[in-house]
Structures are given as structure tokens and as C-alpha cells.
Amino acid sequence: GFDAATINSRYNDLTRLIGNYTDYAVRWYNTGLERVWGPDSRDWVRYNQFRRELTLTVLDIVALFSNYDSRRYPIRTVSQLTREIYTNPVLENFDGSFRGMAQRIEQNIRQPHLMDILNSITIYTDVHRGFNYWSGHQITASPVGFSGPEFAFPLFGNAGNAAPPVLVSLTGLGIFRTLSSPLYRRIILGSGPNNQELFVLDGTEFSFASLTTNLPSTIYRQRGTVDSLDVIPPQDNSVPPRAGFSHRLSHVTMLSQAAGAVYTLRAPTFSWQHRSAEFNNIIPSSQITQIPLTKSTNLGSGTSVVKGPGFTGGDILRRTSPGQISTLRVNITAPLSQRYRVRIRYASTTNLQFHTSIDGRPINQGNFSATMSSGSNLQSGSFRTVGFTTPFNFSNGSSVFTLSAHVFNSGNEVYIDRIEFVPAEVTFEAEYDLERAQKAVNELFTSSNQIGLKTDVTDYHIDQVSNLVECLSDEFCLDEKQELSEKVKHAKRLSDERNLLQDPNFRGINRQLDRGWRGSTDITIQGGDDVFKENYVTLLGTFDECYPTYLYQKIDESKLKAYTRYQLRGYIEDSQDLEIYLIRYNAKH
Structure with missing residues (x-):
């Protein structure tokens, strides 16, 4: 096998290249988006296809790169992707019929938000010259973990009354597939400008995910042929799509446009979320559980949800003043005697202090350093994962975890990606390396106050201890590493003072x-x-x-x-x- 110095060198290469490749992938993803953008609907279709397919094939993989740090994640680690992808508005001739509409379509996409659970869609029907169509809908949803009252979104489109509303209620693991029927009609009202076009949806079948059984679908008017699985395929083709699905429906907006007597457009736009973003923030005992903070129940006053930098698997939270960041409902499946340590992945333009509590009971408090300069872009190196050494346990199977940031001046920026719950008995290689380095440094001296050097300590011995210290992870124990480095330098000075040889380091x-x-x-x-x-x-x-x-x-x-x-x-x-x-x-x- 490799010696310790080689192993540490390879590890440092790994962590450095994780950052390099992450930033490279995100940079070219953003460059590609800029290149395919254009003013018309056909340009938006190309733009959305690029965004969707590169999210699935590049950004989702990049979001997992940090988990390859085996010293930080020595056991099974479960990540969650909260980002959303979008299928095109379901219309005939949509990719080439509407000029100057790309910006209007993009504004129809939901802005950064906390994750919620789609409970129901109430679909309304209107009629135009004998053609019935989906004219509008109302959505109800719940916070993650069903930890608060159900809430309703404003009406999308208009509440037509040409037929009774159709209720699509959440069943099983959610909606994993839509089969839609777009309708296009050119209505002849006379000659010239009195001709009118109708771009609408006259039917959709909603299919529900289940790992064990086929659940009956819900059909609005009729089943169509535009299949969402054609662009968002299952992640496991060895089982039926209802079990092997990769995404579930998370939201529906409505693209509405009417140009007098020229055309009428009503187009539902479906948003999809990865199945890894489970509903209940479950924390077991046998793994490291990563929970994005966009799965919070409530935001503290002054906290906002902002667009993620591309490598976090979703949006992130931001604060510019001290205070509570958010509260998170978690559900513990392990025995309540199980102890955990919590870690935070953050970026900040200032030194700050994080506070954590469970059900109002203070758990941890610690000071942490700035990771980026003010005004700089968020990159992989801007984020740091830090933890608290004191373990804790939950008192209730369903608990509220609260994270706050304090002791910094307003106007600075603090970004939070996720928190991690780590079983306390997990031994981290980085922790072991730190303990080994601390022991080696202390053994150089005759006492704990480092006044004298042991007689059997040689310069070579000090150099090997220095190598141990240099190989410590900057991300995991930067402060301890700097302190140990100063002690090693002191040992070197003591060694030089007692050495009668001149120039022991062969300068000439x-x-x-x-x-x-x-x-x-x-x-x-x-x-x-x-x-x-x-x-x-x-x-x-x-x-x-x-x-x-x-x-x-x-x-x-x-x-x-x-x-x-x-x-x-x-x-x-x-x-x-x-x-x-x-x-x-x-x-x-």
C-alpha cells in the first residue's frame, strides 16, 4: 500500500479537483444557457431542453461530488435534490408559433421557494365555440413533513364553468406521469383578420407512483399522447415506471395569452422534482443524512430563498443580518437514545456564530470564519462544511430543528445550502488524523506548556510531525491546524537552539x-x-x-x-x- 504522505497527497488532490471540476461544469452550463437563449417560443423550447437535460446529466452529478470526500463521508450518505425541471407548455405548434414570447414564458416559471408537497389540483373547464379546454386551476400544498396547515396558491388562469371542476388529489408517492392532449383549432369567422386560433389543452391523465401496486389514475376529460416520460424517463427500467420513476409533479403554472380576435392560448406548465427529495425529513441511525434547508417549514424574518449556484442540487437560503435562519421539521426513525452531530454547509462574507436548537432546547453554538469576499460569485470554494463536536439526541420522534446566525454586522451575506445529521459513533478519518497530529506534537515537548524539547527528539522527527500537520484538512480543522503548526515551529526553534552544529538544514x-x-x-x-x-x-x-x-x-x-x-x-x-x-x-x- 501507499505510505501516509502519498495517501494524504492523493486526498488533497481529490478535494482540490472536486472544486475545480465543479466550477468548470457550472461555468460551461451557464455559458450554454446564454448561447441558446433567444426571443421566440422556439428559442425558449431549446433553452428549456438544454436546461432540463444538462441538469439531469451534469448538475445532478456535480451536486454529489462533495460526497466523494471519503474522510468527511466515511459511511453511506443520502443526498436530496430539490431543484425543479420543466416540461414544455403542452401546446400544438408551440415551438414555432409565437414570436417575442420567450421572456413571457420564462416569467411563468416559479421563482426560488421553499419546497412544498403538492396535495391537489382543481381543474376548471371553459368552452370556446364548442371546444372545451383547461382554462385554469387551483393548487393546494403542505409544508415538508406535513408540518403545517394546508395552503392554497392563487388561481392560475380563470375558473371556467363549462363543466364541473375535476379534483386531482395526491395519492401514493405522488404524480409521476402525465399524458396530455393538446388542442389546436383555427376558427373561421369570416375573411381576413376575423380568423382566430385556439391553443389549449383538452385533456390529461395523471398517473400515481407506488412501489407495490397499480393505483387508479385520475383523468381530466381524456387521456392524451404527449407523455412526460418521454423527456423525464424513469431512473430504474427494471421495474414498472410507477416504481422506477425519477421525478414527481411538484407544481403547475399556467401560460395565458389572448390577442383579441387573433388567438387564445391557455397552456399548463408542469414542474417536476426529483424523488430523492422525500416528504418527511426522515433521519435514520445508519447513515449521514443531508437535508437542504429549502425543506424548512418556516423562514426566519429576514431570510430569503435565492437561486442556487448550480452545484447545490437546488436553491439555497440567504441572510444579510443576524437572526433566525429557519425551522425544520424532522422525523426520527432511530431510537431516541441515538446521538448525532450536526454539520452546516455555508458560505459567508463575514465571521459569524451559528446556534442550533431542538424543540426550543439549545444544542450547539460555535464561531466560524468567513469563506468568501464581499461581492464575489458563489463558487465551490465559497462553501465550507463545518460541524459541532458536542453530540446530542432528539427527545421526540417528530422534532423542530432551528438554525440561527449571530454576531456579525448587517449588510454581510450568509448563504446556507444544507445541514447534515451524522451518527455520533461514526469515526471520521479527518478526526483521527487530527487526534494523531495533536498527540505527535504534544510528544515533542517535556510538558504541556511546551517550554522544553524532549532529549530524544531529532530534527528529522520534528519534520515528520510537521508533515502530519500539513496534511490535515483545511476545511475540517483549519484553526487547529494553524495552532499545531505554530507549536511545530516552536519545537524547531528549540531544536536549533540546542544544536551545536551550524546550518543544520544545509543551506550551503x-x-x-x-x-x-x-x-x-x-x-x-x-x-x-x-x-x-x-x-x-x-x-x-x-x-x-x-x-x-x-x-x-x-x-x-x-x-x-x-x-x-x-x-x-x-x-x-x-x-x-x-x-x-x-x-x-x-x-x-
């Missing part, structure tokens, strides 16, 4: 006649590597006994203390026929 040979190292001309000085942190020398072999390769240094007798024993120590990586002498009064030792 034959530089001064009366001091430092003297040696033959074929000696080379090389920079530090994984074995030697400081400079080291290479003495080439020779076949001439009269002119050997040599290196020496004289120590003034006055520097030696009476009744004191001295040791000559060093580290040799490899040698053959090497001889080392200490000569005093012409006697070799």
Missing part, C-alpha cells in the same frame, strides 16, 4: 572558511521531499581511497559545557560504505 557548503559545512566539490544540496522536509545532501560514491567524498564541520571547544554528554544524531535514507566519525583530541568516536 564551503560558503565560509571558519564556520559551517566544508566538503568535497561533488556534494549536492537538494530541496525537501516526502522523506526530508528540509534540504538534504547527496554524497556521491568514489573508487579513489585517496580522494574520498567527505563532509565535515568544526565546533569550537568553547561551546562545549563541562560535565555534559553530547550525542551526534542524523537521518540517513540510504548508504553504502559510509563512515561517520566524531573526532576530539585526535580520538575517533
Whole structure:
């Protein structure tokens, strides 16, 4: 296997490249969106297709990159994608019929919001010259975890009364498929401008997801042929689509347009959410559970939901002043004796203090540093995952978790992506590395106050401890790493003070006649590597006994203390026929 230095080097490469590839993917995704944007409906169709397909094939994968940090996530880790994707408004000839409408269509997309659970859709019907169509609808929803009262959205479109309303109620795991029937009619009212076009939807079948059984679908008027599974396929084709589905319907808006006697347009637009965003914020005992904070029940006053940077799997929360960020209803499936640690993934332009509580009971409080400068864009490196060392347990199977940010000046920006609940017994490699480094540093000194260095500690030993400290994760324990680095530097100073040799780090040979190292001309000085942190020398072999390769240094007798024993120590990586002498009064030792 690899030695510790190589393993740490590879790990540092991994964490660095996770950030590099994340930013690369998001940058080219945004570049592509800008390139395909245009003013007409056909341009929006192309834009939406690019957004949807690149979300499925690129951004959803990028959102999981951080989980490949095996030291931070050493056990099964469950992520949730709360972002939404959109199928096109269900219309005939939509991709080429409407000029200058791209911006109008995009405004129909729901703005960043907390996740909610679609409970029902009440669909209204209107009639135009004998043609019935979907004229409007009303949606009811609940907060995640069904932790609050059901709420209704404003009416989309208009409440036609040409037929009784059709109620589509949530069943099973939600709606995983729609089969829609668009209707286009050109109505001849006479000649010239009196001709009118009708772009509407006259039927949709809603199919419900279930892992165990087929559930009866709900049909508004009639089943159509425009299948949502054609553009949002299942994630598992080895089982029926009702069980292998990848997305469920999360919202429906209405694109409405009427141009006098020219045309009438009513087009429902379906929003879809990934199935990983489960309804109840369940926290088991056998995994690390990541919960996006857009699954919160309530936002604190002053907290807003903003568009995510592309690599978070959804939108994020933002605060610009101290206060409560949000409350989150969680449901515990583990025994209440199970203990957890909480971690927060955040970005901030300021140092701040996070507070957490459960059911009003304070749990953790800690100070954390700024991660980005004011005015900079959110990138992978802007976010940091931090945790609290004190574990806790839940008192109730259904609990309210509250996160707050304090001790910073208003006007700064604090972004929260997600929180993580980690079983307390999980041993993290990063924690183990920190404990090992702390122990190694403490063992350099004779006491806890670091006044004296142990007699058996060599420069090489200090260098190896320094390598341990340098390999610690900046993201996990930056403050502890800086503190340990200062202690190692202090140990190095103490070692230099007691060392009678001059220039122990081989800065030069034959530089001064009366001091430092003297040696033959074929000696080379090389920079530090994984074995030697400081400079080291290479003495080439020779076949001439009269002119050997040599290196020496004289120590003034006055520097030696009476009744004191001295040791000559060093580290040799490899040698053959090497001889080392200490000569005093012409006697070799």
C-alpha cells in the first residue's frame, strides 16, 4: 500500500479537483444557457431542453461530488435534490408559433421557494365555440413533513364553468406521469383578420407512483399522447415506471395569452422534482443524512430563498443580518437514545456564530470564519462544511430543528445550502488524523506548556510531525491546524537552539572558511521531499581511497559545557560504505 504522505497527497488532490471540476461544469452550463437563449417560443423550447437535460446529466452529478470526500463521508450518505425541471407548455405548434414570447414564458416559471408537497389540483373547464379546454386551476400544498396547515396558491388562469371542476388529489408517492392532449383549432369567422386560433389543452391523465401496486389514475376529460416520460424517463427500467420513476409533479403554472380576435392560448406548465427529495425529513441511525434547508417549514424574518449556484442540487437560503435562519421539521426513525452531530454547509462574507436548537432546547453554538469576499460569485470554494463536536439526541420522534446566525454586522451575506445529521459513533478519518497530529506534537515537548524539547527528539522527527500537520484538512480543522503548526515551529526553534552544529538544514557548503559545512566539490544540496522536509545532501560514491567524498564541520571547544554528554544524531535514507566519525583530541568516536 501507499505510505501516509502519498495517501494524504492523493486526498488533497481529490478535494482540490472536486472544486475545480465543479466550477468548470457550472461555468460551461451557464455559458450554454446564454448561447441558446433567444426571443421566440422556439428559442425558449431549446433553452428549456438544454436546461432540463444538462441538469439531469451534469448538475445532478456535480451536486454529489462533495460526497466523494471519503474522510468527511466515511459511511453511506443520502443526498436530496430539490431543484425543479420543466416540461414544455403542452401546446400544438408551440415551438414555432409565437414570436417575442420567450421572456413571457420564462416569467411563468416559479421563482426560488421553499419546497412544498403538492396535495391537489382543481381543474376548471371553459368552452370556446364548442371546444372545451383547461382554462385554469387551483393548487393546494403542505409544508415538508406535513408540518403545517394546508395552503392554497392563487388561481392560475380563470375558473371556467363549462363543466364541473375535476379534483386531482395526491395519492401514493405522488404524480409521476402525465399524458396530455393538446388542442389546436383555427376558427373561421369570416375573411381576413376575423380568423382566430385556439391553443389549449383538452385533456390529461395523471398517473400515481407506488412501489407495490397499480393505483387508479385520475383523468381530466381524456387521456392524451404527449407523455412526460418521454423527456423525464424513469431512473430504474427494471421495474414498472410507477416504481422506477425519477421525478414527481411538484407544481403547475399556467401560460395565458389572448390577442383579441387573433388567438387564445391557455397552456399548463408542469414542474417536476426529483424523488430523492422525500416528504418527511426522515433521519435514520445508519447513515449521514443531508437535508437542504429549502425543506424548512418556516423562514426566519429576514431570510430569503435565492437561486442556487448550480452545484447545490437546488436553491439555497440567504441572510444579510443576524437572526433566525429557519425551522425544520424532522422525523426520527432511530431510537431516541441515538446521538448525532450536526454539520452546516455555508458560505459567508463575514465571521459569524451559528446556534442550533431542538424543540426550543439549545444544542450547539460555535464561531466560524468567513469563506468568501464581499461581492464575489458563489463558487465551490465559497462553501465550507463545518460541524459541532458536542453530540446530542432528539427527545421526540417528530422534532423542530432551528438554525440561527449571530454576531456579525448587517449588510454581510450568509448563504446556507444544507445541514447534515451524522451518527455520533461514526469515526471520521479527518478526526483521527487530527487526534494523531495533536498527540505527535504534544510528544515533542517535556510538558504541556511546551517550554522544553524532549532529549530524544531529532530534527528529522520534528519534520515528520510537521508533515502530519500539513496534511490535515483545511476545511475540517483549519484553526487547529494553524495552532499545531505554530507549536511545530516552536519545537524547531528549540531544536536549533540546542544544536551545536551550524546550518543544520544545509543551506550551503564551503560558503565560509571558519564556520559551517566544508566538503568535497561533488556534494549536492537538494530541496525537501516526502522523506526530508528540509534540504538534504547527496554524497556521491568514489573508487579513489585517496580522494574520498567527505563532509565535515568544526565546533569550537568553547561551546562545549563541562560535565555534559553530547550525542551526534542524523537521518540517513540510504548508504553504502559510509563512515561517520566524531573526532576530539585526535580520538575517533
